[in-house]
Amino acid sequence: MKTRAAVAFAPNTPLEIVELDLEGPKEGEVLVEIMATGICHTDAYTLSGKDSEGVFPSILGHEGAGIVREVGAGVTSVKPGDHVIPLYTPECRQCKTCLSQKSNLCTAIRATQGKGLMPDGTSRFSLKGQPIYHYMGCSTFSNFTVMPEIAVAKIREDAPFDKVCYIGCGVTTGIGAVIYTAKVEAGADVAVFGLGGIGLNVIQGAKMVGADRIIGVDINPGKRAMAEAFGMTHFINPKEVGADKVVQAITDLTGGGVDYSFDCTGNTTVMRQALECCHRGWGQSIIIGVAEAGQEISTRPFQLVTGRVWRGSAFGGARGRTDVPKIVDWYMQGKIRIDELITDVMPLDQINHGFDLMHEGKSIRSVVVY
Numbered sequence: 001m002k003t004r005a006a007v008a009f010a011p012n013t014p015l016e017i018v019e020l021d022l023e024g025p026k027e028g029e030v031l032v033e034i035m036a037t038g039i040c041h042t043d044a045y046t047l048s049g050k051d052s053e054g055v056f057p058s059i060l061g062h063e064g065a066g067i068v069r070e071v072g073a074g075v076t077s078v079k080p081g082d083h084v085i086p087l088y089t090p091e092c093r094q095c096k097t098c099l100s101q102k103s104n105l106c107t108a109i110r111a112t113q114g115k116g117l118m119p120d121g122t123s124r125f126s127l128k129g130q131p132i133y134h135y136m137g138c139s140t141f142s143n144f145t146v147m148p149e150i151a152v153a154k155i156r157e158d159a160p161f162d163k164v165c166y167i168g169c170g171v172t173t174g175i176g177a178v179i180y181t182a183k184v185e186a187g188a189d190v191a192v193f194g195l196g197g198i199g200l201n202v203i204q205g206a207k208m209v210g211a212d213r214i215i216g217v218d219i220n221p222g223k224r225a226m227a228e229a230f231g232m233t234h235f236i237n238p239k240e241v242g243a244d245k246v247v248q249a250i251t252d253l254t255g256g257g258v259d260y261s262f263d264c265t266g267n268t269t270v271m272r273q274a275l276e277c278c279h280r281g282w283g284q285s286i287i288i289g290v291a292e293a294g295q296e297i298s299t300r301p302f303q304l305v306t307g308r309v310w311r312g313s314a315f316g317g318a319r320g321r322t323d324v325p326k327i328v329d330w331y332m333q334g335k336i337r338i339d340e341l342i343t344d345v346m347p348l349d350q351i352n353h354g355f356d357l358m359h360e361g362k363s364i365r366s367v368v369v370y
């Protein structure tokens with residue numbers, strides 16, 4: 001069949017809207033009509049050429065929602081007509097990691113996914129006979145995509161695609177990092193570095209579990225109002241207080257440091273600040289931001305000897321097929337907010353404008369509707 005897609009032909013060039021050929025689903029795969037997709041900073045990171053797993057030409061996008069239109073042989077968990085959210089972190093429920101119940105990082109298809117291919121080592125997308133690569137196993141910047149059955153979460157049919165697509169990455173990553181990875185408890189003090197599409201969901205999660213102080217740090221003062229509306233109690237702008245004074249400012253505010261901090265910037269200098277503003281003896285810092293290939297983090301080992309803990313979180317530690325439908329329910333029940341965070345909605349042919357808004361710091365989430 002044919003599908004309209006925004007193709008990344010080369011690093012650092014605008015996406016081009018093209019009609020592609022798409023092969024149907026093979027065994028264990030499903031064809032999904034994408035109805036809406038968010039634009040996450042990770043898409044921009046890969047497009048920048050700094051992702052060591054970035055391959056071109058490819059179809060980016062990993063934050064979508066849509067409808068199953070066809071299933072391949074042997075598919076049992078979904079059927080045509082089911083509403084789904086694509087999962088860049090699948091859940092096979094059979095691999096060592098899934099069975100361990102200790103991590104959400106299912107390994108069933110990770111190797112081929114990282115090469116832009118389906119599990120059989122080929123691509124379903126092509127243009128004039130030449131393969132176009134998949135991305136994070138999702139490629140939601142295409143109106144139709146093919147995914148493994150283990151990489152879709154079936155969701156309720158009354159959930160609006162143009163909102164719950166954000167649960168495909170940003171919402172789950174932010175809220176999940178609080179509740180599944182850090183397991184923040186009521187009364188805890190929390191610091192959030194970077195108040196964008198992820199950081200605001202960390203704030204939302206921290207408020208939800210009853211955190212006490214929720215300190216937001218961002219170099220863009222334009223992010224302050226939305227963060228306050230989502231539960232931020234204190235704001236620090238490193239450009240005002242001085243980047244080298246941020247740790248001291250947080251330590252002073254909290255009488256010794258926060259119980260939990262979250263990096264949502266991808267900046268390794270900020271990651272160090274996030275660790276070092278944690279309370280001696282127990283403070284935990286969770287890295288969510290994705291740093292460029294080749295970047296490294298550093299701190300004095302004394303920071304860890306004296307009890308601070310450095311951790312990371314991918315997709316918020318959520319097990320996609322199990323947890324994503326529940327998070328959709330939370331949204332539908334009014335337990336979490338999404339609508340205000342979607343600041344811009346556009347058709348596919350304006351997708352590059354969505355990237356511009358992100359780089360200019362003018363949007364929280366842009367959503368493309370097909």
Ligand code: NAD
Pocket residue numbers: 040041042045169170173193194195196197198199217218219220223238264265266267270287288289290291313314315316358361364
């Ligand atoms: P975004 O562009 O919406 O937000 C980033 C925010 O960080 C912006 O508000 C920006 O002003 C702020 N910022 C930048 N430099 C800063 C600095 N030095 N100090 C303080 N604030 C600073 O991006 P996003 O979509 O929220 O993504 C954030 C990061 O999380 C990216 O690195 C992205 O790749 C990563 N991410 C990781 C996961 C995961 O599973 N681990 C999932 C989604 C996104």
Ligand code: AHE
Pocket residue numbers: 040042043051052053054089105110169290291292293314315
């Ligand atoms: N290809 C990248 C990996 C970047 C990365 O860490 N991705 C996150 C999700 S970001 C979503 O917006 C993730 O899930 N990581 C776990 C995994 O298995 O990739 C690079 O830098 O090489």
Ligand code: ZN
Pocket residue numbers: 040041042043062063169170
């Ligand atoms: Zn993302």
